[in-house]
Amino acid sequence: MPRKTDRERLADLEVRQRMMAEEVEKTRRALRGKYAEIVTELPVEVLTEREFRDLLAAAIRCGGAAAVIALRALPEVSASSQPGTSAHTKSSRRDGPATSMA
Numbered sequence: 001m002p003r004k005t006d007r008e009r010l011a012d013l014e015v016r017q018r019m020m021a022e023e024v025e026k027t028r029r030a031l032r033g034k035y036a037e038i039v040t041e042l043p044v045e046v047l048t049e050r051e052f053r054d055l056l057a058a059a060i061r062c063g064g065a066a067a068v069i070a071l072r073a074l075p076e077v078s079a080s081s082q083p084g085t086s087a088h089t090k091s092s093r094r095d096g097p098a099t100s101m102a
Contacts, residue, residue, distance in 0.1 A: 059067035
């Protein structure tokens with residue numbers, strides 16, 4: 001069998017690289033889909049969309065294990081002090097940019 005030229009070898013490698021990237025993206029979408037199914041079973045409606053995004057972003061940024069340890073250390077919240085009850089009547093939602101204006 002004749003040896004491939006560098007150009008042919010490069011073309012083959014680029015094809016394999018594209019196929020691998022597609023496989024990675026497909027697997028990533030499948031995993032995110034599984035996580036999305038988990039969210040449908042949780043009472044996320046007690047959080048604002050911003051709180052939900054910030055919570056997940058912080059957990060991902062610091063690492064899942066560290067986030068779980070930190071959150072478990074927090075005291076349980078009673079039903080009367082949860083958002084949406086009489087303790088919190090003002091919305092925490094801001095319509096402006098999330099950057100400092102100073």
